[in-house]
Amino acid sequence: MTAKNTTPDSPSRDATSLIPLPTNIARITTITGAALTILSTFLAWTWTTAFPGNLTVTGYPGGLQTITLTGGILTLLHALTTYRPRGLRWLTPAGTTAPTLLLALGTLATTWYTLGAISNQLGGLANLEPGGHIAALATLLTLAGALALPADRPYDDHGGTTPPTLWNRFRHTLTTNRPPRPKELPTWAEILIIAAAFATGLYAFTYGIDTEYGELFVGYLILACFTIAALGRAGLTTRLSHLTAKHRNIALAAAFTAAACFPLTQTNDTYTNLAASILIFATVALGLNVVVGLAGLLDLGYVAFLGVGAYAAALVSGSPESALGVHFPFWAAVLTGIGASLVFGVLIGAPTLRLRGDYLAIVTLGFGEIFRITMLNLNGTTGPDVTNGSMGIPNIPDLEILGFKFGKTHDILGVPIGRFGNYYLLMLLATAVVVLVFRRAAESRIGRAWVAIREDETAATAMGINAFRLKLLAFALGAALAGLAGTVQAHVITTTTPDSYQFAGTVPPNSAFLLAAVILGGMGTISGPVIGAALLYLIPNKMEFMQDYQLLLFGLALVLLMRFRPEGMVADRRKQLEFHETDQLAVPEPRLPEGAVGVTKAEA
Amino acid sequence: MTTSPTTTPAPDGTHPVLHATGVTMRFGGLTAVRSVDLAVHPREIVGLIGPNGAGKTTFFNCLTGLYTPTEGTVTYRDTVLPPKPHLVTQAGIARTFQNIRLFANMTVLENVLVGRHTRTKEGLFSALLRGPGFKKAERESTRRAMELLDFTGLADKADHLSRNLPYGEQRKLEIARALASDPGLLLLDEPTAGMNPQETRATEALVRAIRDQGIAVLVIEHDMRFIFNLCDRVAVLVQGEKLTEGTSDAVQADERVIAAYLGTPFEGAPGQEELAEVEAAEAQADARADLTEDTP
Ligand SMILES: Nc1ncnc2c1ncn2[C@@H]1O[C@H](COP(=O)(O)OP(=O)(O)O)[C@@H](O)[C@H]1O
Ligand SMILES: [Mg+2]
Numbered sequence A: 001m002t003a004k005n006t007t008p009d010s011p012s013r014d015a016t017s018l019i020p021l022p023t024n025i026a027r028i029t030t031i032t033g034a035a036l037t038i039l040s041t042f043l044a045w046t047w048t049t050a051f052p053g054n055l056t057v058t059g060y061p062g063g064l065q066t067i068t069l070t071g072g073i074l075t076l077l078h079a080l081t082t083y084r085p086r087g088l089r090w091l092t093p094a095g096t097t098a099p100t101l102l103l104a105l106g107t108l109a110t111t112w113y114t115l116g117a118i119s120n121q122l123g124g125l126a127n128l129e130p131g132g133h134i135a136a137l138a139t140l141l142t143l144a145g146a147l148a149l150p151a152d153r154p155y156d157d158h159g160g161t162t163p164p165t166l167w168n169r170f171r172h173t174l175t176t177n178r179p180p181r182p183k184e185l186p187t188w189a190e191i192l193i194i195a196a197a198f199a200t201g202l203y204a205f206t207y208g209i210d211t212e213y214g215e216l217f218v219g220y221l222i223l224a225c226f227t228i229a230a231l232g233r234a235g236l237t238t239r240l241s242h243l244t245a246k247h248r249n250i251a252l253a254a255a256f257t258a259a260a261c262f263p264l265t266q267t268n269d270t271y272t273n274l275a276a277s278i279l280i281f282a283t284v285a286l287g288l289n290v291v292v293g294l295a296g297l298l299d300l301g302y303v304a305f306l307g308v309g310a311y312a313a314a315l316v317s318g319s320p321e322s323a324l325g326v327h328f329p330f331w332a333a334v335l336t337g338i339g340a341s342l343v344f345g346v347l348i349g350a351p352t353l354r355l356r357g358d359y360l361a362i363v364t365l366g367f368g369e370i371f372r373i374t375m376l377n378l379n380g381t382t383g384p385d386v387t388n389g390s391m392g393i394p395n396i397p398d399l400e401i402l403g404f405k406f407g408k409t410h411d412i413l414g415v416p417i418g419r420f421g422n423y424y425l426l427m428l429l430a431t432a433v434v435v436l437v438f439r440r441a442a443e444s445r446i447g448r449a450w451v452a453i454r455e456d457e458t459a460a461t462a463m464g465i466n467a468f469r470l471k472l473l474a475f476a477l478g479a480a481l482a483g484l485a486g487t488v489q490a491h492v493i494t495t496t497t498p499d500s501y502q503f504a505g506t507v508p509p510n511s512a513f514l515l516a517a518v519i520l521g522g523m524g525t526i527s528g529p530v531i532g533a534a535l536l537y538l539i540p541n542k543m544e545f546m547q548d549y550q551l552l553l554f555g556l557a558l559v560l561l562m563r564f565r566p567e568g569m570v571a572d573r574r575k576q577l578e579f580h581e582t583d584q585l586a587v588p589e590p591r592l593p594e595g596a597v598g599v600t601k602a603e604a
Numbered sequence B: 001m002t003t004s005p006t007t008t009p010a011p012d013g014t015h016p017v018l019h020a021t022g023v024t025m026r027f028g029g030l031t032a033v034r035s036v037d038l039a040v041h042p043r044e045i046v047g048l049i050g051p052n053g054a055g056k057t058t059f060f061n062c063l064t065g066l067y068t069p070t071e072g073t074v075t076y077r078d079t080v081l082p083p084k085p086h087l088v089t090q091a092g093i094a095r096t097f098q099n100i101r102l103f104a105n106m107t108v109l110e111n112v113l114v115g116r117h118t119r120t121k122e123g124l125f126s127a128l129l130r131g132p133g134f135k136k137a138e139r140e141s142t143r144r145a146m147e148l149l150d151f152t153g154l155a156d157k158a159d160h161l162s163r164n165l166p167y168g169e170q171r172k173l174e175i176a177r178a179l180a181s182d183p184g185l186l187l188l189d190e191p192t193a194g195m196n197p198q199e200t201r202a203t204e205a206l207v208r209a210i211r212d213q214g215i216a217v218l219v220i221e222h223d224m225r226f227i228f229n230l231c232d233r234v235a236v237l238v239q240g241e242k243l244t245e246g247t248s249d250a251v252q253a254d255e256r257v258i259a260a261y262l263g264t265p266f267e268g269a270p271g272q273e274e275l276a277e278v279e280a281a282e283a284q285a286d287a288r289a290d291l292t293e294d295t296p
Helices: A012-016 A023-040 A064-081 A086-091 A097-122 A130-148 A166-173 A187-210 A214-234 A236-246 A248-265 A270-294 A303-315 A330-352 A357-377 A419-442 A445-455 A457-462 A467-493 A511-521 A527-542 A544-564 A573-585 B056-063 B085-091 B108-115 B124-129 B132-152 B167-179 B197-212 B224-230 B248-253 B255-262 B272-287
Strands: A410-412 A415-417 B018-027 B030-040 B045-049 B071-076 B093-095 B185-189 B216-220 B233-238 B241-246
Touching: A023 A064, A023 A097, A023 A130, A064 A086, A064 A097, A064 A130, A064 A214, A097 A130, A097 A166, A097 A214, A187 A214, A187 A236, A187 A248, A187 A270, A187 A527, A214 A236, A214 A527, A236 A248, A248 A270, A248 A415, A248 A419, A270 A303, A270 A419, A270 A445, A270 A467, A270 A511, A270 A527, A303 A330, A303 A357, A303 A467, A303 A511, A330 A357, A330 A467, A415 A419, A419 A445, A419 A467, A419 B124, A445 A457, A445 A467, A445 B108, A445 B124, A445 B132, A457 A467, A457 B085, A511 A527, A511 A544, A527 A544, B018 B056, B030 B045, B030 B056, B030 B071, B030 B216, B030 B233, B030 B241, B045 B056, B045 B197, B045 B224, B056 B071, B056 B185, B056 B216, B085 B093, B093 B167, B108 B132, B108 B167, B124 B132, B132 B167, B167 B185, B167 B197, B197 B216, B197 B224, B224 B248, B233 B248, B233 B255, B241 B248, B241 B255, B248 B255
Parallel strands: B045 B216, B045 B233, B093 B185, B185 B216
Antiparallel strands: A410 A415, B018 B030, B018 B071, B233 B241
16 A cells, blocks of 8 residues: 555645745744754743752853753754855854754753753752743743754655655654765865864864763753754764865864873863763774784673783782882883783684684673683682782883873973873874774775675685684784783773773773674764774763663664664764765766676575 | 406596596485496587486595595596595596585685685785785786686676675686686586576587687586587486497497487386485485585
8 A cells, every 4th residue: 555545635735844834934933943042041940949950040141051052053054054154154054953953852851851950950940040940931931943844855655665754754854865975175274174174073072071970961861862863964074074084184183183182182180080080981992903803802801901901010010019029111011011912812813813703702701700800810829819809900000101290290382291192192193003003904905804704704704815814814913902901001090900901891992892882873984983992981970860771872872873873873984985976976877788687597 | 346447548548637437326225326337538529418317426425535436446547536526626627516515605706816725825824924026926826716717707797795796797707717627527417497588598609618718528417409419528417327428429329328318118128126225315415405416
């Protein structure tokens, strides 16, 4: 039964917008709603400062109101682009309705979340001031207007397979066309765009890290998610990734410069500590990406390599509690950490890498636990005294490299950089090394062999690849990179305990979170695991008030993401290639006549 | 057990490229290949035909080290091959698969570059340091790969993902990828399966061009026109045993071959007593259709 029969009286042009209103009225409604939303953030939303962020002031926005304000401004900007004005066209190369609708949704969600949080925390809707009511209604109005905007492309029911039900039409409204090829810009302009994009990214990210209470972070996260989706629908993400692909080294340099600027934006060490931990986590995730993303080996015990590196560094750090009691200079400690992890990686890899798929996962899971339990038992009573057992190795002294004391505060460009800031910058250096190693390994004969093994191990061996040796190489390289991160980590956390290196737990880094960071972020990419790691570290850290539900929400997020975006947040270069190819295929190719399929002779 | 392989010189006195002696492959109670001898001489195209389930693919897997033959030896240019696929490829035998096994998410060019693996040396450190040697080797590999893509007519699709290629081109890409290892012998497992007549003729020309480059070819195919047009010699495999071997004309005229294809029982047919057994196994294999083809 076709869709048309079920809704015979709906005229076909109706299918292009969800609320039947003339386009002009829809635009004006959206713009009015967005303007009112902006206005409402200057009013008081509640009467008491008991709710964090002081939402009681009439005259300027505070706390969560600034999030709504940002959402309102972005929505207004996009609603204005529906008129296709000259100056704003670059904002929405792919389409205008979907981004407007997404931003309207995001603003509504974050505003209503705020109002809900106020009523919940203060005990009832009565705690809302008129400003709050206006905000609620204004965001609703914006959404209604956005829903009445005509879709960016005509509704296609795919030959009746997707009947124009409300839900299908809503989902359709959220899609846009492929952005047209951009105008050629001079190189300096393109580089400037990249720089601006990374600066904006740094600002947004810094804002997220600096959020002082959980509610603000949730509001921020809601709006950030919708904004990122909107930017994607508008075609800006595609454009930017074209640019970064064109100027890869410049983009990489810009990303590292932005990251290096982070400590300069901070006035104290509270959030640089967080950022340093994120960086450690992200670097280890990148190392795991060699193993999982390139070679396709599911390693569930990867955090053990971080532990080996950290323990090795702790033992030679000159800590008074270290069983060795030696104090290596940092470069030697790094080599020790990398070497120990490498040896451990080869020892574990050699017997296990003959297994495939699930078996390998199970065995690595086991070895990961063996590491932790061994560290627990080398305590002098159940084994030789090496690691102090569950007490761990405490009092790892701060580093000193070429006279630069990491424990002290230094002034850089007039900004004091504290202990964690110093380690953050050191860790950034380690991250750069890992990124470089990852990229160079991936784009070589070795990297291609890894991907070939991941794609089809049998075919890879038939092409002359010694699968076992290359898998061992991937395992060893991954282990060495984690070991490198571990040597820095030991100094940052000052105490290495066995329990920081387990399979699963509520705080990263642990093997499960590392794997999640790689898969959620995007396997085989560089930015994917970094973004994945940042989110997976920040979310539990900022939402401590949801402690009890953390793992539940985490699981839910995993399921949703894998359902709607199985390739992860950042798609592999090869996924981009697919888009690229569809462009090419738009040109008719000289092919043999279609339909002349020939007899299938294969018995399979 | 087999005796040490005796390399029988070809009529013109050259030694065979490939020499399989007494190759037997048993899967539990089922003997898929039974004591097969086969030689391929330089610049020869040899056909291997036989009904479905005759053991042709299994025989290929034995030659290339994907299976370790239960009995028998395979020699390539007078050296005995170890049953390790990567060593076999390194020695100089390349192959394609009956059910296409490209690296689906790699580009066409990358697929061919993977084929160059054994002919290049650059290790991890060379890749990390990116010295002039590395860059030169990469350039050279890419040049050779593009040459092969030109040869197979895929050059303009070098940047496409291999899984997005049409079927016929995927088969061509498998050939290009196999050629990238500079083989002395190419094994093709049903290279025209699923192709239309024009594509089949084009493949025929391609195989001939490969032979003209001095590469010997052993090809499994069901398309008799393809086989008899192309092959210098044809071997017939029936129920795991080599029924006969000879020139195209001789094999075409052989009544036993016709009978084997049409299914009429004939006198002295090999393995009659196993027929029921094979059929039962095949019924089982059908149930697990794609698993039984090439996967060891
Ligand atoms: N790995 C295996 N395990 C068990 N039986 C197999 C295996 N591979 C092939 N066979 C069996 O060996 C026989 C020959 O198969 P195959 O070599 O694929 O035939 P052909 O390629 O000539 O059509 C079939 O009966 C098949 O079921
Ligand atoms: Mg076969």
